[in-house]
Amino acid sequence: MGNPALARYGSGDVSTPLPGHHLNSELELRALLDGAGLRPTAQRLGLTGLLFGGAHRHVTAGELHLEAAHRRLAVSVATVYNTLNQLVATGLLTQVQVEADCTYYDTNTEPHGHLFYTDTGELVDTPLPTIPRPLQLEGVELLSVDLLFRVRRRR
Numbered sequence: 001m002g003n004p005a006l007a008r009y010g011s012g013d014v015s016t017p018l019p020g021h022h023l024n025s026e027l028e029l030r031a032l033l034d035g036a037g038l039r040p041t042a043q044r045l046g047l048t049g050l051l052f053g054g055a056h057r058h059v060t061a062g063e064l065h066l067e068a069a070h071r072r073l074a075v076s077v078a079t080v081y082n083t084l085n086q087l088v089a090t091g092l093l094t095q096v097q098v099e100a101d102c103t104y105y106d107t108n109t110e111p112h113g114h115l116f117y118t119d120t121g122e123l124v125d126t127p128l129p130t131i132p133r134p135l136q137l138e139g140v141e142l143l144s145v146d147l148l149f150r151v152r153r154r155r
């Protein structure tokens, strides 16, 4: 099972429920979108159902588009991107930039760090260690801290 301090999200069988949103009814999803000031269109309801229906997860726009297609949800790549970015703008998702051309969307908006496995492309949550504060914080407002460890399993 590996390091219990690491919460592995988005995996299949787990004996204990993982933290997440677990919003399974249309009513809950509508409330989520309403709270974010987004009109609950069929496409947004479908996409938020995929994102917030279970345990926390990391997903790319391409992965979400594929999942939507498998569920026969007719939605364009542009709509997937727009919806993801609106959810980021309203604070329901965070973005994790792992490569210049690879962005993950994270349903866990609590502060945490990430391990990115460069060999498999997995992104795994890890608790934030105590981070030394940068020296020049006078007169500025700290908005966020991104901590990404790029790792590879030993062979």
Ligand SMILES: [Zn+2]
Residues within 6 Å of the ligand: 058, 106, 108, 112, 113, 114, 124, 125
């Ligand atoms: Zn995460």
